[in-house]
Amino acid sequence: MDDTLAFEALLRQLPTGSVAAYRGPRDGAPIHVSGPAEPLPVFSVTKMFVAAGVLRAVDAGLLTLADPLASRLPGAPTGCTIAQVLTHTAGLGNYTANPDYQHAINADPGEPWELEEISAASTPEKPGTFSYGNTGYWYLGAMLEGITGMSLGQYLHREIFEPADMASTRYPEPETSLTPSGYSTLWAGPAGAAFSTAADLLGFGDLFADSNPLFPSALSNAARAAFMDSVPVQAPAPWKEPRYGAGVMIDAGLGLWGHGGSGPGYRSAVFTSPATGAAAALICPGQTDFRPESALISLLGSHG
Template sequence: MDDSSLAQALERALPSGSAAACRAGFGSETRIFGSSEPQPVFSVTKMFVAAGVLRAVDAGALRLSDSLASRSPGAPSGCSIAQVLTHTAGLGDYSTNPEYLTAVREHPSDPWSLDSIAAASRQGEPGIFVYSNTGYWYLGAMLEEVSDMGLGQYLHREVFEPADMGSTRYPELETALTASGYSTLWAGPAGAAFSTPEDLLCFESLVTDTDPPSPAAVSPAMRRAFSQSVPVDAPAPWRDPRYGAGVMIDTKLRLWGHGGSGPGHRSAVFTSWDTGAAVAAIVPEESGFIPEEVLVPLLGHWE
């Protein structure tokens, strides 16, 4: 099956108003349809932040075995950076906290700080997978600390520019507002980035093995760290769902990627480890469409 057939199958599956990109394998043409305007990708941001952490390890600024608190003043003690990446640090979450939800609804353009996010998050025990947006806020603060740069500047230099993701950004306050007046910085380093489906397909050059390796790629050791994963519970179409360094992985389907959702949009990008076939989409939230439920089976079928 060729690129155009995959694009047609993807376009038929997605709701009106979607933007998407796909390719049928390594070296294949990328097919694009829908808007090329950068849109919020929410939790897909976690892959970008994780890649930024792997870059910092390659630069000698930190080690994955370091305690989070040793690299980010004020962060909770008792967990490693590696645990934060895989949501096994016990740092809790805030996304269902009633005070947080009320604040988002009443003040959509006025996001909370890390201190407020931390106060709204109930900590758990390290060593058990519990999805933690809060943990990625701490990773973002850590990257700012070790780089002496704003997170947007750091991700641009270390992730977006090397991967040729020219339309992707981690926003500043003045560039974080959506058309509805919602600031994606309510999601912070756990989900504030804007991107396009085409750019999302470019991300793989940072973290996957190719022959020859991409000049943009992190080191072989960090590529292995990216895919070192823990088991998670997830419904079909997942068959053996796991979570690595900011990435969902299925070892039976041989896929990796991430989804995201928030006010106005849902997004997802998935890539085949074996063939390089890849699909990415950003869809209107109002459609009720869950991209993972279609993209994962579509990519599995394509193989």
């Protein structure tokens, strides 16, 4: 079965209300889209956007990945570099399992915490080994705001969403962060607050295309290499050789890169095959057992 037929078969399995987009494995292939067009929460897929924003700042000469985080964000934890924060090896901990955090969400889902509260709810770990957590990306978001003088939403719009023609994607302000249930995605902050569409998620890969010197909106070769510079991670099947780069999951055995996300009400995933150019994205209701990551790995991954 070719990929187009496989994608059509996948569509028949999707939960009601899902959104899907697929681009075939040839230059100039059209994007096929199914489902509603309004932007939806993509949660941890946001990490790819923030990581790319950090790499755009590197290209602009505002920082280097070897810089200590605290040298670019006063008051941030010491003893870790920006590169370590990007790859979840900085030991900054996580907060999502903290009972106080969960209680606060349940008590007031529309009033998210700020970085100070997030930091207090996070238990630091030993730097140097991979431990996936959201706290580090909150620090990266605050760092980008500090070095650019812009809100994170403004910066990502200028440096990521606009160059990649992701017109329907946003990092929300408080008034645009609420889901139909009244939950603010800003509870996930720079680790997971963005809204997007399946078609826009495919556009993110355009930042890794060859840059036109007259319109240098893509990432530099060095930044692209840094995006894929990865550390090994533990992940269950269907992952084969899982690694984590700068805000991105990479699997050489599957021949894919991308990310998944989940949070109250929604699950999402987007993956690209560098070898073929094929890519697909899903945003699905979160009240079912359907797993977008596994579905896209089955659709796009190498199985030899």
